[in-house]
Amino acid sequence: MSNWSAPQALSIPAGKLVIFCATHQAQFQQQIQIIDTNGQPITFQTFDGQSHSFPITGQGTGVNLFANGNGKFIMESGYQIQFRNDHSQTSLVAASTVEFDLNGIVYGGGTLFVTDDQGGPEPDYNDTSLSLQWFNSQG
Amino acid sequence: MNMQVKGLYKFVSQAALSGAIAMGSSVVAAQSFPGGSPITASDLTATPAQLPAPPPQYQLNDPISHEQFARFAWRQFIYLNSPTKKASSGQSNVSPVVRGTVDPNANFVTSGNPRFYQSGKSSTDNFSNNILLWESYAHRSELFPKNAKASGDFPTLLPKYDFINLSVPSSQARFNNLDENSQIGQNKIFFPKNGSTPSANPYDDYEVLFEAKVNQTEYDYIKGLNVTPNEPLENFDLPNETIEIKAAWRVLSDDLAQSGRYHTAEALYYKGEGSEAQAHVATFGLIGLHIIRKMENYEAFVFSTFEHVDNLKKPNGAETGLYFYTTYNQLSYQSTVSSTPHAIVNTGTNLVQLPLPTAGDITPANGYEFINGNFTQPTATSAGPIKVVQPPTITNAVTSVNQEVKNAMAQSKQFGNSVWQYYQLKGVQPLPVNEDSSVAGKANPLTQDYFLANNVIESSQPGIQLFKGGAPGPLPQPPNTTNCSQPVPSAGQPSVNCLPNPRAGSTAANIQNVPNLVVPGISHGDQNSIVMGGCMGCHGQAKYTNKDGTTSSIFSFLISQPNLEGNGGFTADPFDQTGVSLSTAAQKYMATQGK
Numbered sequence: 234m235s236n237w238s239a240p241q242a243l244s245i246p247a248g249k250l251v252i253f254c255a256t257h258q259a260q261f262q263q264q265i266q267i268i269d270t271n272g273q274p275i276t277f278q279t280f281d282g283q284s285h286s287f288p289i290t291g292q293g294t295g296v297n298l299f300a301n302g303n304g305k306f307i308m309e310s311g312y313q314i315q316f317r318n319d320h321s322q323t324s325l326v327a328a329s330t331v332e333f334d335l336n337g338i339v340y341g342g343g344t345l346f347v348t349d350d351q352g353g354p355e356p357d358y359n360d361t362s363l364s365l366q367w368f369n370s371q372g
Numbered sequence: 373m374n375m376q377v378k379g380l381y382k383f384v385s386q387a388a389l390s391g392a393i394a395m396g397s398s399v400v401a402a403q404s405f406p407g408g409s410p411i412t413a414s415d416l417t418a419t420p421a422q423l424p425a426p427p428p429q430y431q432l433n434d435p436i437s438h439e440q441f442a443r444f445a446w447r448q449f450i451y452l453n454s455p456t457k458k459a460s461s462g463q464s465n466v467s468p469v470v471r472g473t474v475d476p477n478a479n480f481v482t483s484g485n486p487r488f489y490q491s492g493k494s495s496t497d498n499f500s501n502n503i504l505l506w507e508s509y510a511h512r513s514e515l516f517p518k519n520a521k522a523s524g525d526f527p528t529l530l531p532k533y534d535f536i537n538l539s540v541p542s543s544q545a546r547f548n549n550l551d552e553n554s555q556i557g558q559n560k561i562f563f564p565k566n567g568s569t570p571s572a573n574p575y576d577d578y579e580v581l582f583e584a585k586v587n588q589t590e591y592d593y594i595k596g597l598n599v600t601p602n603e604p605l606e607n608f609d610l611p612n613e614t615i616e617i618k619a620a621w622r623v624l625s626d627d628l629a630q631s632g633r634y635h636t637a638e639a640l641y642y643k644g645e646g647s648e649a650q651a652h653v654a655t656f657g658l659i660g661l662h663i664i665r666k667m668e669n670y671e672a673f674v675f676s677t678f679e680h681v682d683n684l685k686k687p688n689g690a691e692t693g694l695y696f697y698t699t700y701n702q703l704s705y706q707s708t709v710s711s712t713p714h715a716i717v718n719t720g721t722n723l724v725q726l727p728l729p730t731a732g733d734i735t736p737a738n739g740y741e742f743i744n745g746n747f748t749q750p751t752a753t754s755a756g757p758i759k760v761v762q763p764p765t766i767t768n769a770v771t772s773v774n775q776e777v778k779n780a781m782a783q784s785k786q787f788g789n790s791v792w793q794y795y796q797l798k799g800v801q802p803l804p805v806n807e808d809s810s811v812a813g814k815a816n817p818l819t820q821d822y823f824l825a826n827n828v829i830e831s832s833q834p835g836i837q838l839f840k841g842g843a844p845g846p847l848p849q850p851p852n853t854t855n856c857s858q859p860v861p862s863a864g865q866p867s868v869n870c871l872p873n874p875r876a877g878s879t880a881a882n883i884q885n886v887p888n889l890v891v892p893g894i895s896h897g898d899q900n901s902i903v904m905g906g907c908m909g910c911h912g913q914a915k916y917t918n919k920d921g922t923t924s925s926i927f928s929f930l931i932s933q934p935n936l937e938g939n940g941g942f943t944a945d946p947f948d949q950t951g952v953s954l955s956t957a958a959q960k961y962m963a964t965q966g967k
Contacts, residue, residue: 239725242810322727
């Protein structure tokens with residue numbers, strides 16, 4: 234198993250409802266975890282390295298998605314995210330974030346993560362795709 | 373470009389950068405920045421080319437886009453790579469070109485002729501009078517000759533070079549003078565001669581050599597200083613419109629020399645250690661060009677760099693095999709760097725988290741892409757050969773503007789045989805900024821090209837490619853040390869040469885006490901805690917100790933107190949430097965050139 238990638242702070246305001254969806258198409262097993270301020274995982278996803286079919290998504294009980302939280306959680310400050318795989322190299326991680334605002338008030342947004350396990354000659358960032366979408370949980 | 377179209381472009385660009393499209397918002401009146409308007413065929417064929425005016429001050433509520441800065445960088449490249457004005461004939465002991473003055477009757481098309489340099493040569497003169505504008509600038513050894521002060525008349529100065537270890541008279545000189553044999557003391561870099569596999573001895577391959585030059589603004593400023601020995605100046609502050617150049621060159625195979633894809637020129641290079649050093653002349657191809665320029669509102673200089681498109685891959689797609697040897701065999705991060713060191717790259721549309729090599733010995737297990745085989749190491753404390761790789765640092769804005777320039781070249785129909793179609797902008801850094809803190813956040817537009825590096829001038833990770841923070845040279849260490857913290861052995865060949873790489877915290881802050889520096893969103897006091905990356909961050913480590921004992925970033929590694937006093941100068945590096953000589957030179961490089 235590779236090292237976890239360095240934890241990256243989620244820039245989601247506290248109190249927002251977060252839903253997520255993950256897909257993967259990789260030879261190697263892929264894992265994702267979100268850790269709290271004490272470094273404890275609040276979600277832990279394992280994607281079967283033998284499942285080459287694409288996409289692996291939805292409610293995904295067969296691929297051990299959503300082991301904790303039914304695909305959603307409430308954001309708290311200090312949460313961070315990290316990735317790893319069962320190849321030898323640390324996962325490369327790329328992300329893009331958008332925010333939804335009106336009159337200067339941010340109501341929601343999302344972050345798309347993609348990773349590469351460095352199992353091929355050049356990074357193609359097609360091993361894991363994780364989307365987090367977030368919006369006000371009350372109102 | 374008319375302002376209406378430019379304003380529309382700016383609005384679209386801002387929306388893309390912010391990731392938010394505010395329908396119905398009014399178009400913000402754009403600041404006037406002609407140098408940032410789209411590049412057209414007329415920009416490429418203007419006779420003469422013009423140096424673009426400085427960008428307006430960067431405004432957080434009306435930001436200049438990275439595309440605009442990229443176009444500005446390209447316009448500087450066009451100007452600086454235009455022909456130099458020829459001097460009046462019949463004068464002896466003066467330069468054959470008016471140094472620093474662009475030819476009013478020629479342009480960027482003229483200099484793109486693959487035989488530009490050769491066609492300016494005569495059988496009776498060692499100088500060509502077909503010289504690029506930046507090539508006519510003063511070499512660092514003309515700015516700071518051995519134990520002397522610059523005293524020449526810049527436009528007419530006939531090149532001659534007085535190094536600490538040898539002198540080259542005008543009768544043997546060339547405008548290009550490749551007196552540096554390493555990537556600021558950290559790496560030596562080579563192209564394989566046979567296919568893409570390194571030779572057992574790297575000096576049997578094509579080594580990359582370097583030179584640094586300055587424009588007349590800097591030369592005249594230095595010449596005009598009156599520095600008393602052992603008395604620092606109140607402060608040292610290079611004037612606006614200072615331009616410094618660093619160029620990388622390689623010897624070309626016969627096929628490449630005839631390919632028409634390289635700007636070529638005769639250049640001096642050096643062979644032999646110490647007093648045995650001798651100047652030689654060969655024809656080299658230009659493969660990398662740094663341009664840094666200080667301007668009002670851009671007191672930390674604007675950094676841009678250009679690469680030859682064939683540096684990593686040949687036109688047929690095969691790898692060139694470009695490789696390097698480090699001059700150190702161990703790396704250390706300071707304790708505040710996480711156990712999983714990484715860099716966060718802003719491409720303009722997304723952020724990328726890249727793992728860095730881990731601390732310890734320079735080995736494949738610690739994240740270095742070694743090439744297998746039996747090789748002769750340049751020193752007992754070097755490591756390699758290591759393949760040069762390109763991390764995903766190239767921004768979408770720069771890629772887009774490079775394509776824009778290619779389209780303009782095609783439209784003009786005058787660049788079909790030009791060497792300039794084979795050079796591309798790598799990136800541009802306009803202002804100091806801190807690295808984005810997380811990939812899962814919104815990127816700061818100014819962090820695009822934060823890790824600016826040229827693939828032939830800064831090639832080793834994390835030493836100078838994906839660089840941020842402090843830039844001390846390798847430190848000799850006793851055996852069995854691991855963190856660069858032991859007392860430096862007194863002399864001789866060390867068994868460990870350790871590269872410290874401060875990347876976080878106060879020890880990594882690299883831009884300090886710069887007069888008049890304005891960084892949007894950061895107070896003047898807080899500017900001293902910025903940890904900048906790439907070229908600008910490294911040059912921020914070039915400091916001057918003022919009379920009151922404070923130190924200021926001056927962004928030029930050429931300046932030192934002995935040089936300013938006329939008691940310094942530079943050493944011409946032999947291309948085949950090895951052993952203790954190379955280790956010692958590497959250890960002292962940043963210390964002697966940056967302080």
